[in-house]
Amino acid sequence: MKRRKFIRNSALATSMLMVPKFLKAFEDISTSTFGHKNLVIVHLKGGNDGLNTIIPINNDIYYKSRPKIAIKKTETIKLNYELGFHKALLPLKSLYDSGELSIINNVGYPNPSRSHFTSTDIWHTAGDHENILDSGWIGRYLDNYGKKPYNAIQIDDQLALALRGEKINGIATKHAKQLFRSLQESDFNTILSHYDRSHETEHHLGYLYQTMIDAKSSAKYLYENALDSKLSDNYPKKSTLANQMKVIGQFINSRIDANVYYATLNGFDTHVAQVARQANLLKTYAEAMDAFVKDLKINGTFNNTLILTFSEFGRRVKQNYSNGTDHGAANNLFVIGKNLKRAGLYNLPSSLTDLDDNGDIKYEIDFREVYATIIDKWLQVDDQKILNKSFSKLDFI
Numbered sequence: 001m002k003r004r005k006f007i008r009n010s011a012l013a014t015s016m017l018m019v020p021k022f023l024k025a026f027e028d029i030s031t032s033t034f035g036h037k038n039l040v041i042v043h044l045k046g047g048n049d050g051l052n053t054i055i056p057i058n059n060d061i062y063y064k065s066r067p068k069i070a071i072k073k074t075e076t077i078k079l080n081y082e083l084g085f086h087k088a089l090l091p092l093k094s095l096y097d098s099g100e101l102s103i104i105n106n107v108g109y110p111n112p113s114r115s116h117f118t119s120t121d122i123w124h125t126a127g128d129h130e131n132i133l134d135s136g137w138i139g140r141y142l143d144n145y146g147k148k149p150y151n152a153i154q155i156d157d158q159l160a161l162a163l164r165g166e167k168i169n170g171i172a173t174k175h176a177k178q179l180f181r182s183l184q185e186s187d188f189n190t191i192l193s194h195y196d197r198s199h200e201t202e203h204h205l206g207y208l209y210q211t212m213i214d215a216k217s218s219a220k221y222l223y224e225n226a227l228d229s230k231l232s233d234n235y236p237k238k239s240t241l242a243n244q245m246k247v248i249g250q251f252i253n254s255r256i257d258a259n260v261y262y263a264t265l266n267g268f269d270t271h272v273a274q275v276a277r278q279a280n281l282l283k284t285y286a287e288a289m290d291a292f293v294k295d296l297k298i299n300g301t302f303n304n305t306l307i308l309t310f311s312e313f314g315r316r317v318k319q320n321y322s323n324g325t326d327h328g329a330a331n332n333l334f335v336i337g338k339n340l341k342r343a344g345l346y347n348l349p350s351s352l353t354d355l356d357d358n359g360d361i362k363y364e365i366d367f368r369e370v371y372a373t374i375i376d377k378w379l380q381v382d383d384q385k386i387l388n389k390s391f392s393k394l395d396f397i
Contacts, residue, residue: 002105037380040252041138042264042308043120043265044268044281044285044310045268045269047116047312047314047331048314048331049268051066052070052274052315054349057082058081065317077089077093079345081347088283089285102396103345105347107332107364107367110129112129115326115327136163138165139162139164139166141260142167142170145379147257149168153261155263157172159171229250230251231247232291241284241288245292253296276322289309289328296353309333316359328358329363331361333370346394347365350362375387377393378397
């Protein structure tokens with residue numbers, strides 16, 4: 001039985017479900033390759049409608065395809081003659097104007113899946129429809145270049161597949177103090193009290209105990225070091241994404257030894273009554289990003305941070321009968337950072353005349369080209385080793 005399956009199925013593991021899940025960092029992993037650059041990934045979960053996010057304001061096909069849900073030109077923030085921001089993204093306009101935002105259009109992959117679960121797994125593993133991997137691309141980054149489990153942190157109670165490696169998993173926690181206290185208040189220490197070195201000869205049990213030891217030491221490290229930077233009060237209140245970004249800001253501003261952070265915003269599966277729902281979600285996203293970037297700038301950490309925002313797929317070009325949109329294919333994504341080489345609109349908007357057989361936008365840029373670029377140019381490690389294949393590099397960074 002594989003270790004991951006053993007941990008998932010064991011009674012001891014069941015007691016560990018009350019705390020964030022992360023795995024052991026092996027001693028033979030390189031400790032010299034981690035730098036001080038931060039990568040922050042935000043998943044707009046559910047399939048954000050890219051056409052109503054970056055709007056083709058002078059495209060008649062767009063307005064004919066969406067007679068009830070198209071965003072009026074007067075309700076957009078003009079970017080150029082062809083395109084405008086959804087008005088809810090107003091807080092991002094200053095980043096766009098200052099060259100700190102790059103919009104990459106028509107991102108997807110061959111033979112796209114329109115299943116939330118399958119497409120998310122493809123994005124998380126950097127696989128494709130024919131080859132969905134068991135480990136995530138960030139997890140493989142940890143496997144090859146990690147030092148400790150806290151080198152990649154998801155602000156949640158559950159760890160996404162993207163952060164799960166074959167040898168090392170990232171950490172899932174909503175707050176450093178919460179993680180530390182949850183271990184103190186659970187049966188964690190009682191279980192560890194039964195550990196002795198003889199367990200190391202028992203493959204699965206020794207591994208599980210070592211996992212728990214690493215959990216305890218990691219929680220202590222984050223608790224002691226993250227508190228060097230207080231949580232900012234300048235984030236929107238009652239916003240789940242803003243709360244996640246606030247904690248990420250605290251971690252980054254504390255200069256802890258972590259490179260990758262992961263956050264999610266749910267609710268983008270807008271089959272029904274899309275207009276108001278998406279507007280609220282985009283407003284939530286834009287306000288959280290605005291506060292986050294300002295927090296990093298105040299603390300001098302923005303220059304070393306790159307923010308990637310993606311959604312597992314876009315939406316169908318034509319609206320449906322419920323004033324919403326159904327699952328589509330290619331989509332736009334955002335990259336936020338200082339000194340971007342290709343800020344603003346990275347490439348031309350999608351064609352609404354040359355669609356695939358399902359009436360969806362065709363992909364122009366493979367999302368793994370985005371990953372390869374970030375891994376190679378930002379994290380400065382071997383992208384082919386992590387993605388298991390060579391992909392072309394883009395020039396947005």
